[in-house]
Amino acid sequence: EVQLLESGGGLVQPGGSLRLACAASGFTFSSYVMHWVRQAPGKGLEWVSGISGSADKTYYADSVKGRFTISRDNSKNALYLQMSSLRADDTAVYYCAKGYCSGGVCRGPDWGPGTLVTVSS
Amino acid sequence: DIQMTQSPSSLSASVGDRVTITCRASQGISNYLAWFQQKPGKAPKSLIYAASSLQSGVPSKFSGSGSGTDFTLSISSLQPEDSATYYCQQYNNYPLTFGGGTKVEIK
Numbered sequence: 001e002v003q004l005l006e007s008g009g010g011l012v013q014p015g016g017s018l019r020l021a022c023a024a025s026g027f028t029f030s031s032y033v034m035h036w037v038r039q040a041p042g043k044g045l046e047w048v049s050g051i052s053g054s055a056d057k058t059y060y061a062d063s064v065k066g067r068f069t070i071s072r073d074n075s076k077n078a079l080y081l082q083m084s085s086l087r088a089d090d091t092a093v094y095y096c097a098k099g100y101c102s103g104g105v106c107r108g109p110d111w112g113p114g115t116l117v118t119v120s121s
Numbered sequence: 122d123i124q125m126t127q128s129p130s131s132l133s134a135s136v137g138d139r140v141t142i143t144c145r146a147s148q149g150i151s152n153y154l155a156w157f158q159q160k161p162g163k164a165p166k167s168l169i170y171a172a173s174s175l176q177s178g179v180p181s182k183f184s185g186s187g188s189g190t191d192f193t194l195s196i197s198s199l200q201p202e203d204s205a206t207y208y209c210q211q212y213n214n215y216p217l218t219f220g221g222g223t224k225v226e227i228k
């Protein structure tokens with residue numbers, strides 16, 4: 001069974017930094033693209049960032065480019081999101097999501113339960 | 122960036138009804154389209170991927186169709202537990218993009 005569990009959320013001041021982590025289990029982690037998706041209170045889903053299985057390719061939404069850094073440690077089955085220069089509009093629940101396909105086998109993403117990041121003074 | 126336009130933004134239907142939600146992409150995305158269900162306070166749940174493939178464990182009352190720019194999600198025999206917000210997402214190109222969501226309520 002695929003399991004994803006985010007951690008690291010909390011209250012941070014504007015301009016501050018925070019590092020989110022996602023612990024993965026139940027699948028061959030290094031074989032999948034992984035993503036971060038966020039949802040501001042009362043709003044829709046927004047894709048934030050993605051990283052290839054080997055970590056050689058990273059992708060970002062324009063809204064976080066230059067401020068957020070995605071990374072992964074395949075030896076630990078862990079995904080990370082380093083967030084800096086945080087703004088009030090970064091306040092959201094952040095979800096870790098497993099990518100669609102590996103080795104030609106595809107299915108819809110699995111999601112973690114999310115971790116809340118609140119940016120406020 | 123590819124814009125995803127969902128309609129309607131909300132709907133209200135009766136138990137047993139069939140409902141259809143539409144998602145339109147601003148450019149062709151082949152069949153790289155997924156549908157998610159989200160209930161309040163919960164993570165999204167995958168329903169459909171590759172436009173029409175049913176996620177394992179999802180009831181067959183959910184179905185998807187379309188290719189290119191126009192896609193639909195249909196829910197047959199609507200039940201109270203189907204009350205949720207539904208999102209489409211394209212995964213043909215980065216940045217991945219979501220539709221604005223459709224809130225489905227039961228009359």
